[in-house]
Amino acid sequence: MKTEVINIKDLTEAQAAVARAHSVLGKGGLVAFPTETVYGLAANADLPQAIELLREIKERPDEKPFTLHIGNRAVLDMYVPDLSLVNRQFLRKVWPGPLTAVFMLGVSQMERIKGTFSEQRRKALFHNNSIGIRLPDDQVSQMMLTTFPSPVVAPSANRAGQDPPVNAEDVLEQLDGKIDLVLNCGTTRYAQASTIVKLEGDSMQVLRRGVLDEEMLRRMRSVTILFVCTGNTCRSPMAEGLCRRKLAEKLSCLVDQLDGKMYKIVSAGVMAFSGSPATPEAVQACRELGVDITGHHSKILTLDLVNQADYIFVMDRPHYQAVLSLNPMAESRTALLGGDQSVSDPIGMQVDGYRKCVQIIKKYVDERVEKLFH
Structure with a gap:
């Protein structure tokens, strides 16, 4: 031949x-x-x-x-x-x-x-x-x-x-x-x-x-989920905490074991001051759902955070634009947490306002996590 x-x-x-x-x-x-x-x-x-x-x-x-x-x-x-x-x-x-x-x-x-x-x-x-x-x-x-x-x-x-x-x-x-x-x-x-x-x-x-x-x-093995809001003291840390718990339930592990399972959950704000804690109302609203965010410290949204994330969930349209202004190529990885619905900022409200907000965020986070696994 x-x-x-x-x-x-x-x-x-x-x-x-x-x-x-x-x-x-x-x-x-x-x-x-x-x-x-x-x-x-x-x-x-x-x-x-x-x-x-x-x-x-x-x-x-x-x-x-x-x-x-x-x-x-x-x-x-x-x-x-x-x-x-x-x-x-x-x-x-x-x-x-x-x-x-x-x-x-x-x-x-x-x-x-x-x-x-x-x-x-x-x-x-x-x-x-x-x-x-x-x-x-x-x-x-x-x-x-x-x-x-x-x-x-x-x-x-x-x-x-x-x-x-x-x-x-x-x-x-x-x-x-x-x-x-x-x-x-x-x-x-x-x-x-x-x-x-x-x-x-x-x-x-x-x-x-x-x-x-x-x-x-x-x-490259880890899956990074990034939540973005304005100041990183209310909505996104609540979403981060709720996501950690939901993922732990899906993976049948403890929240502290998520890193070992190759999952990294983070949050940031487009106008955040680095190092601020979550608001007391956000901490209380999460605690009532069995989620502890007392150790949270705010961070500013950066290009590195955007580039490292596999999934980016934002609270409203301005946050979406802020992500794309850092990296337009992140569009396919970025979405409003609520699909076509924004999550209103509870800053300045009493704890009842945070309770309503955290329930909305929980619903959206649960839906997003379920969708990731199917």
Whole structure:
């Protein structure tokens, strides 16, 4: 067999190359393709002969699976149903990117998989209730993966024991005449392998070091919820306290254990004076609901707080505009806590006014937390 090489320099060439790759994959052939890390070797997971050929080239036994490669996050739920909030947010931050995630699936998740996929597809993708998935940050690979009708699995495009290839020349040196097609996009961006992590529940274990270091990954693991009001002494600290309790209930843990569960709940004010306590009325209204905010100290809303937050809930439209004035790119993460309703400021009211306000905030916070978990 003569290995075909297609050089890709622009979008038109990429589209033609992807069409050719689809033809090869559809017939059970193997395609070497670029990612941002190393070149991969793609096979059609629905064709047993393609998987067998891939195992032969990689000298890989049946019990060692190949990694599923996907072109966008939208298809992830097909392969990993009921993904936790922590993992969803983590993958939103890191994908597309140089990370391979090995998901350990529970009994209920595997039952859903069995009802969705054929035996051949399950055998090709899953092993011991686990599946490895990668979403490359590369335009050509995403085009190929997104538009191909079957799942695509891919190890690195090298022989067992050899260095992973970072350009088409490296691929051909090892596999010329043994595979059908090479999509040549030059040297890969990082020229090193992806990091591999195991995700089991909300825990993460680094299985192989790569482009992303462990400290960077652990920072991206946390889910940060930010509440914003004006002075950060009434509405937003009440929302923060109520959110902590609601999350603890959802996660079956103590409020003090939320950080260990990778959840960070904070609040800030667009016109706050740093270090002020919550108002006595806010403290009392929360205490009557079993929520303690006596340790609160106000802080001013900053760009860093906005950038670190996964979800930003504001009390009214001016707060929304204040967030976007710091970072317009935060729009997709920012919303009024009450949907299309503002939460009026109780500052200056008697405690009864705060009681009414905290009940409104509690209703909205409960709704938001429930929505996050579905």
